[in-house]
Amino acid sequence: MLKRHSPDAVIIGAGVVGAACAYYAARAGLSVAVVDRGPVAGGTTGAGEGNLLVSDKEAGPELDLALLSAGLWRELAAVLPAPVEYEAKGGLVVAPDERALTALRAFAEGQRAAGVTAVDVDAGALRELEPHLAPGLAGGFHYPQDAQVQPAQAAARLLAASGAELHLGEEVTAVLRDASGAVRGVRTARRELAAPAVVNAAGTWGGRVASLAGAALPVLPRRGFVLVTEPLPRVVRHKVYAADYIADVASGSAALQSSAVVEGTPAGPVLIGATRERVGFDRALSTEALRRLAAQAAALFPVLADVRVLRAYHGFRPYLPDHLPAIGPDPRVPGLLHACGHEGAGIGLAPGTGALIAAALTGTEPPLPWGPFRPDRFDQPPPPQPPHQPPSAPPPHPPRRTP
Known part of the structure; x- marks a missing residue:
């Protein structure tokens, strides 16, 4: 029998970005559940070096997010109850x-x-x-x-400090939606988690998770x-x-x-x-x-x-094709938010991303403008089809990842 639970938000992904989203959402007073098909930091985060870089980013929205995050990482290193090996090298x-x-x-x-x-x-x-x-x-x-953290430790410490309910080793098989198309939770093989908001922090599998909710994201x-x-x-x-x-x-x-x-x-x-x-x-x-x-x-x-x-x-x-992450509410699917597509900068950009997501969930002023990170920015009308030619088939889903 499926177990049911109703947090304020469900975050899909227990890497450092999902952990930061959980941490800042909890700080904003929300109850959060985090679901991942594998362990904490079992994907991109666990294979990272822990880079917190501003040096490799040209002036623009990603650098703005990196500078915001750099300040937040310094704060986190001071307030988290367990170390993350922060080194301002x-x-x-x-x-x-x-x-x-x-x-x-x-x-x-x-x-x-x-x-x-x-x-x-x-x-x-x-x-x-x-x-x-x-x-x-x-x-x-x-x-x-420029600085560095131990990425797997950082994800674990943020999740622990968030108090989020963790559901590890559970793959999300469906994003639940109501008759109007709005998100109402997720389903795994073990449970349904009802929630008015779902955050897609699934890293390289962000495109697959988006498709479960009926949205396209070219991760x-x-x-x-x-x-x-x-x-x-x-x-x-x-x-x-x-x-x-x-x-x-x-x-x-x-x-x-x-x-x-x-x-x-x-x-x-x-x-x-x-x-x-x-x-x-x-x-x-x-x-x-x-x-x-x-x-x-x-x-x-x-x-x-x-x-x-x-x-x-x-x-x-x-x-993502323009080298910017997708962060914030998806206007195509009410209640769906994205926090993915950070490429190799996710560890460095995680706190700023979490702060942006928390602002979206609570309806407060975001610390940076949303515009450059809009998840629907890749939408384009399909190219015209020649007469008598059927439309192209949609791209196949990527292969399953082993945990």
Whole structure:
């Protein structure tokens, strides 16, 4: 027999974005249930490095959300009852030549106008910030607002602090709607959760969840790999990456792209990312991706050339075509809200996203304008069909993910 329960909102997804939505909704006085087909942080969050970056975002709505979130992460690190390994390590973006440095300088000027602290670092001063950097770099920019958390811990701590009712290992099989089309809850194999609002925080499966509610959202998976070295002394002090990483983040290419992002951790291992490629939900190991990462990391930090790699892991970033997440109420389905499509920035953008969702649920003033994140912004009229040709079939659902 199905069990019934009636919170104020049901959040689908127990990653860091869903956890942040639960936390800020609870702070606003709402009762919340969180449902996930797997464990806490079992998807994209658990495969992330914990980046809280402003350095890789150009001036615009995503940077505004990142700055809001950066301030909220600092608050969370101080008030959460258990640690999330928050580390305000700062970022360092380096340029191999004068041409790249000129482009970085123009990029940084736009960021400064939006409120980012970007400090110009000449070639000689790079070694003062990172003594083990390769020689011959033209210069770079230091971003003291960049930080890091342990992502799985962060999701777990936020959920615990929210007091949300958790239903893990339960796949949502239906989004329930009334005769008018408005959301009235969700169904799993074990229970029905009646609620006037449902938040889609399902990460790479956000498109599938949207379709259960009768809405379209073009979320695609974008695979990425990370290398983990043996424990070392703190040879890398900041989050360090080359300028071409910024172009990779903004690219919509489906092909394999790689640009080393290198950072030390308090426990000793060095984390080396990041690759991007659209290969569906293919979990196969890509030796080419790993080879590129290792070579690029050693080019930035020659000291890493002879260091052992203990393991590699990978996950899928939830990608939307314009590189902005879908956040807020869906005007096509009353009671449905979205908080997905953050690609590789979900951990950094989670608190701001949660604050926006809480504002929508309570009808209060949002901390940022909704417009750029509207979930229905991808809607376009279908192209005209030639005479006597039947309409195109809808795209198939993506394959099921194993928990």
